[in-house]
Amino acid sequence: MIELVFATNNKNKLDEVRAIVDGRFFIKSLEDIGCYDDIPETGDTFEENAKQKSDYLFRHFQLDSFADDSGLEVESLKNEPGVYSARYSGTRNMEDNIDLLLEKLGDNANRKACFRTVISLYLNKEQHFFEGVIYGEITHERKGAEGFGYDPVFVPNGYDKTFAEMSATEKNDISHRAIATRKLGKYLLSL
Known part of the structure; x- marks a missing residue:
């Protein structure tokens, strides 16, 4: 069985990815390998940030690994918060981040958005990238108590409920992370 960090x-991300790969690969966490470092994320794109993290693990631990960087892009806000999604309000407090997002959107009629994930796989000294995107809209208020991050304000196209109103199984069937992780899994199974 392929082992990856x-x-x-x-x-939440770790649980999601482990559920998506459903035991086909053994996924270790940073804690499992004794890595408690604050891995830098200083890139301007999701791809750069994901690459920084997977490169870091190879350089410091010599382990095959993958990393993701994900975020919410809102069309009318020129794709904000983007790579700054986790610290949009200047903190890592998601309630504050959502408050700022809703405040900036106000009554704007264009609430089109997407969640984007880029996974960087560092395997056998080679780098590979896998992207997942899901489109939807931002609600005017929070709905639901499941999920994490911006889930309470994001309704994917074709659905009438937010990610936070969906079960983990429902979300993992369609999410941006699921799309990218399935691409990663398909690649690993082809080796």
Whole structure:
């Protein structure tokens, strides 16, 4: 079985990815390998940030790994918050981030948005990238108690409920991270 380290400290992301790969690969966490470093994310794109994290693990631990960088892009806000999604309000407090997003959108009729994930896989000294995108709209208020991040204000196209109103299984069937992770899995299974 292929063993990979997922370069994240986010338990929600780790649980999501483990559920998506459904035991086909053994996914270790940073904690599993004793990495408690604050891995830099200083890039201007999701791809650059994901690459920084997977490169870091190879340089410091010599382990095959993958990393993701994800975020919300809102069309009328010129794709904000983008790579700054986790710290949009200047903090990592998601309630503050959502408040700022809703405040900036106000009554704007254009609420088109997408969630984007880029996964960087560092395997056998080679880098590979996998992207997942899901389109939808931002609600005027929070709805639902599941999920994390901006889930309470994002309704994917073709659905009438937010990610936070969906079960983990429903969300993992269609999410940006699921799309990118399935591409990663398909590649790994082809080796």
